Amino acid sequence: MLGKLIKYDFKALAKNMFPIYGLMIALTLVCSLMIRFNLEKNFVFGIAMFAWIVSMSSSFAITIWMTVMRFYHGLLKNEGYLSFALPVKTEIHILAKVFNALIWAVVEVIVLGICALIFAFTVATLRDLMEAFKYIFTIDLDFYLMLLQMSLLGAVELLAGDCLFFAAFSIAHLFDRHQKLIAGAFVVLMFIIRIFLFPQRFSMEFGPQSQLIILQPLLYIIPLLLAGVYSFVTWYILDRRLNLQ
Amino acid sequence: MKWKFSDDVPIYLQIIERMKVDIVSGKYESGDKLPAVRDLAMEAGVNPNTVQRSYAELERQGLVQSERTSGRFVSIDDQKMKELRKELAKDYIEELFVRLKSLGMDDLAIKDAVNNWEDE
């Protein structure tokens, strides 16, 4: 059942996400081609560049928002009447939403990678590329280790973030009105509480010792723990206090 | 054939009555197969259980016989037909009397009216 649920959620999101990603890739192509052919002075370039920057910088937020909305609409609005009529345990529903959020985070990273490659291959000359390629091998292994750790941390944080939103909307659904507002307030509140409780998380250094991050299990444990707590709250509300009105 | 039901009488009784009329009027002859419960329910727009109940009652009164696999059949001979006709007629006459009495006619006046109607 889990696989089927993920499949349907993926399909539902694909309808919204693929056009957005397609637009991002198209804008990347337009901008880089205009740079390649020295058309920077054209006013179209200004518009395209602006749109490109906006789309790139907001794409993560859009992906997260879309997956959260899938949770909200799929379980707590009209479609929830179907979801909760399925012979599926509540925890499976939640797991499906979490997996789906992670899948789309990966897709997002892949799309950003594609955009970067398109940009590099269009703008740069062949010689530049060769130089860059040589340079890659000269970089310290530490750099790649750090990159790996950053990605892992990013994934864990994203997981915690999604679970926080899920819990927030579950709590908000217990109220008759202003559900999005209540959910938003809860997310902000938890965020502030977290900054105060674990301030070290936000003063991470990018120094030569950065490879040591992996030796700081706390950085992983805290978001994982939070994800667990948020998921439990979500499960408890949806399983024991479900209130579809 | 359209089905119309009046509101105040249980539907299973109305179906029984309709079936009896159909038998007496010759629409169904002895040995004819009755529609399946679900088909009749669909056609009349009523609950299959209601049709079931009507059939059971018709069976109890000996007008219908069921064969386990092939369905229900009308089972009527001349004697039963006579009784059935009499029974239905009695109901109609009773209704006629009730209605005409409510108009203020007494038994004699009603009989007169019936005779006159025939002449006309």
Add this chain to the structure above:
Amino acid sequence: METLVCEGLSKDYGKLRALDRVDLRLEEGKIVGLLGPNGSGKTTLIKLAARLLVPSEGNVTICGEVPSEKTKAIVSYLPDRNFLPEYMNGEELVAMYKDFFADFDENRAYEMLGSLDIDLKMPLRKMSKGTKEKVQLILTMSRKAKLYLLDEPIAGVDPAARDYILRTIISNYDENATVLISTHLIADVENVLDEAIFLKQGRVILHKSVDEIKESTGQSVDEYFREVFAC
């Protein structure tokens, strides 16, 4: 056997008591009308049985089991709103029901959709309200469930669609199943009902067979309902 049993079932929304100590026993093979004016607790009762709500007091069981993913496998629920993904078309919806419900009869669904003469590639959001309701009902009735919970299946559609919907119900429910139909349009459904439940301000004030009501009162269920609920 009893399909649906409620014992002292109550549900509060904040201070409002939507359902008040309801005791009910519904037997298999019956089509039961859950009748009452708006706000009498019909939808609440159905949602409790479908486990979209959790009781405040008392309990509800389906074939002896408290509502759970197990009972959901034998309960076919038609909510009182558009609950299907609007972007899906007929074909996709049938595939989805087949994916999730083991008791779903794909052929039956296709047969009924075929007789409706609708384009199976047309997404739900492009269909008229009446067609949408019919598609929802067809999917719901294409399951071989033990209990059908139909919340206002004929509200807001024209008389011809009503007729279609009622005929679809009586021709498709399983003989051993129970059908619970909630509605305030009593005259339209009473011919298909075995039993009627009157719900008033969250309480069951009557639960009788329709024949019994007609025989004892000499009135149709609709007339009797108007009398009972007269202001």
